[in-house]
Amino acid sequence: MNKLVLTGFVLAAVVLAGCQSMSESECKVADWGRVGLSDGTRGESEKLLADYTEDCGKTGVVPNAQAYRKGWDEGIKHFCTAANGWREGQAGHSGKDQVCVGQTGYEGFSRALNAGLQVYRTQQRMNSNTQETNRLQKQLEASKSDDEKRQIRDRMGLIDKDQFRLRSLLGQQQLLAPQP
Template sequence: MKKAMALLLLVSTLLAGCESMSVSECKVADWGRVGYSDGARGVSDRRIASYTEDCGEAGIETDPQAYRKGWDAGIVNFCTPANGWREGTLGNSGKASVCQGQAGYAGFARYLGAGLQVHSTQEQMKRNTSESERLQKRLDASKSDEEKRRLRNDLRDIDRDQLNLRYLLTQQQLLAP
């Protein structure tokens, strides 16, 4: 019984997560402000379709024109070099499409690309750290001198790679807006 209740709670939580807006939010929505907020956060203007569906199920109409006017004003605040950099360093490459066709696209895209390079370098450094920890455990457990020598060489190679990556990361971060 407890498992069934837990499963029911999990399913209802997941289904509630599919709603873009609650009925009470639909009733009081200022569609211009909703659009502005979505644009300023880099949410696609296609989000209005989700709002229209969710609010429509409750018999509440959306205002796509007001939403779009607000979104157009908000997206200008999102498509900046600083946000491109932030999204890139977070690994969010998908945000570029939201800014395509916007006045700030060139700067956003440039810094998004630079930020994605930083993200990639940081991810490689994390992988190297994990591999180094794995090899160190193997070295600690090893009984064979030949295996210990090989593992120490592998660890040295990773250390050299990490040094190069730290230098590269420093250079990449100089490109921040």
């Protein structure tokens, strides 16, 4: 019970810490151009400035919005590339597409993101098939009826065919990876 309560407190602290974008000491020493550059380079929305303004305002610090935006504009150029689109897509991060709308590299980023998302979805389907095969294997081992065993093997055979198809598809999808 104590372990459960402690876990609850830790989770609550993490959630609450996530609400604060910047600490008081960070607000006081922030180089707003570098903060913007860092956020842009990571593909964060420039709307994060509003969070900084709120958090830092509580400590009497007003972020330099002009320096932040200048840094963010430079950083987002480095983020909105085909290589980053591919990486974000493979990780299943479809929401990053919006930060690149209107940016110079948007077309390449968007195409690579969508190609990476296809790979991600194929891998998720393959993982799901593997889990189902493992579940069916346990069911097969516990089965007493020959008819039930046959049905389970038939389902496992269909999954195996799907896995073969998905492996082939994955290989084709990975050929769409942007070349450095």
